[in-house]
Amino acid sequence: MSTSIRPQPGIMDIRLYQGGESHVEGADDVVKLSSNENPFGPGEKAKEAFARTVHQLHRYPSSDHAALRQAIAEEHGLDASRIICGVGSDEILSFLCQAYAGPGTEVVHTEHGFAMYRIYAQAAGATPVEAPERERVVDVEAILAACNERTRLVFIANPANPTGTMIGGDQISRLAGGLPPQALLVLDGAYAEYVEGFDGGAGFVESRDNVVMTRTFSKLYGLGGLRIGWGYGPQEVIDVLNRVRGPFNLSETQLQTAAAAVRDHEHVKKCRAENARLRVWLAEALAEVGVPSDTSYTNFILARFADRAEAEACDDYLKTQGIIVRRVAGYKLPNCLRITVGDEASCRRVAHAIAAFKEGRR
Numbered sequence: 001m002s003t004s005i006r007p008q009p010g011i012m013d014i015r016l017y018q019g020g021e022s023h024v025e026g027a028d029d030v031v032k033l034s035s036n037e038n039p040f041g042p043g044e045k046a047k048e049a050f051a052r053t054v055h056q057l058h059r060y061p062s063s064d065h066a067a068l069r070q071a072i073a074e075e076h077g078l079d080a081s082r083i084i085c086g087v088g089s090d091e092i093l094s095f096l097c098q099a100y101a102g103p104g105t106e107v108v109h110t111e112h113g114f115a116m117y118r119i120y121a122q123a124a125g126a127t128p129v130e131a132p133e134r135e136r137v138v139d140v141e142a143i144l145a146a147c148n149e150r151t152r153l154v155f156i157a158n159p160a161n162p163t164g165t166m167i168g169g170d171q172i173s174r175l176a177g178g179l180p181p182q183a184l185l186v187l188d189g190a191y192a193e194y195v196e197g198f199d200g201g202a203g204f205v206e207s208r209d210n211v212v213m214t215r216t217f218s219k220l221y222g223l224g225g226l227r228i229g230w231g232y233g234p235q236e237v238i239d240v241l242n243r244v245r246g247p248f249n250l251s252e253t254q255l256q257t258a259a260a261a262v263r264d265h266e267h268v269k270k271c272r273a274e275n276a277r278l279r280v281w282l283a284e285a286l287a288e289v290g291v292p293s294d295t296s297y298t299n300f301i302l303a304r305f306a307d308r309a310e311a312e313a314c315d316d317y318l319k320t321q322g323i324i325v326r327r328v329a330g331y332k333l334p335n336c337l338r339i340t341v342g343d344e345a346s347c348r349r350v351a352h353a354i355a356a357f358k359e360g361r362r
C-alpha cells in the first residue's frame with residue numbers, strides 16, 4: 001500500500017472494541033454471561049412481527065421510521081418528531097460524534113465509561129477526555145472540571161456500564177446546568193428500562209436545550225442481535241442527526257420488530273421483575289462467599305475480588321466450568337468481573353462456581 005494513502009488523524013489511535021466472549025474451548029454446555037443479553041430473548045409479539053416481514057423483503061424500508069417513532073412516543077409519552085432511530089443506540093452515539101465533534105474539539109467521558117464513547121470521538125477526529133469517578137460512581141464535579149471551551153459532548157450512561165451504579169436527578173441537573181454553552185450532555189439510557197418508573201432522562205430533554213437521551217432494544221427487549229436503538233433530543237439536534245443518518249439505516253424487519261417489542265408490556269414487566277429478583281439473589285450469594293458488589297441498577301453485577309490476580313484466576317476457573325463472564329481491566333477495573341444476570345439456572349450455576357473457586361483458595 002502506498003504510504004501516501006493514510007486514514008484521517010485519530011483513526012489509528014482507536015483501540016478495537018472487545019466484545020464479550022461466546023465460546024470456551026472444549027465446552028459445549030456454555031453459559032454466556034458476558035454481554036448483558038436478556039436470557040429470555042424477545043417476546044412472542046416481537047418474534048411474530050419479525051417473521052411477518054419476510055413477505056416485504058424486496059421493498060425498501062421506511063426512511064422516516066414514522067411507525068416506530070410513533071410507537072416509542074406513545075409508550076414513553078414523548079414527542080415523535082424529536083425521536084431518531086438507529087442501528088443500535090451505538091449508531092446514535094456515532095451520529096452525535098460525527099455531527100458535533102471533530103479535530104480540535106474534546107469529548108468527555110468518565111473513568112469507567114462505556115468504550116464506544118471514546119471510539120466514536122476518535123473516529124470523528126476529536127480528543128477524548130477522561131474524568132475520574134468516585135468509587136465506581138460518576139462524579140459530576142469531576143466532569144465539570146474536565147470541561148472547557150473545546151468540549152462539545154459529554155457522555156454518561158445512567159445507570160452505568162460496567163459499574164451498574166446510577167446517579168440521581170439532582171446530579172444530572174447540576175451537570176446539565178454547569179456545562180459550557182457549546183457542550184451537549186448525552187444521557188445513555190441503555191439500562192433505563194431496568195429501573196422501574198425511570199424515564200431515562202427524558203424529563204431533562206424536555207426541560208433543557210442541551211440534553212440528548214439514547215435508548216436501546218438490545219438489553220431489556222432482548223433484541224441485541226437485531227440492532228435497533230433510538231435517541232431523543234431537542235428538535236434542532238434531531239434535525240442535525242438526521243442529516244448524517246443514511247435514509248435506509250434500518251430494515252423493515254428491525255423497524256417492525258422493535259415497534260411490536262415496545263408495545264409488549266407483559267414481556268417488559270416479566271423481564272424487569274425476573275432480573276430484579278435474580279440480581280438480588282446473585283449479589284447476596286456472591287457477598288456470602290466474600291465477593292462484594294455495588295448495588296446494581298442494571299442486568300449485571302460488577303463482582304469485586306481482592307486484586308487483579310484473583311479476578312483473573314476466578315475468570316479462568318469459570319471458563320473451565322463453561323461459564324463466560326466479562327473481564328473489565330480495559331475499563332480500569334482490573335480486580336472486577338462483570339456478570340450478566342442470566343436466568344435462574346445460570347445464576348445458580350455461576351454463584352455455585354464462584355463459591356467453589358473461593359473455597360479452593362482458603
Ligand SMILES: *Cc1c(COP(=O)(O)O)cnc(C)c1O
Nearest residue numbers: 088089090114161190216218229
Ligand atoms: C449495550 C450498551 C449500549 C447499546 O448498544 P446497542 O448499540 O444499542 O446494542 C449503549 N450503551 C451502553 C452503556 C451499553 O452497555
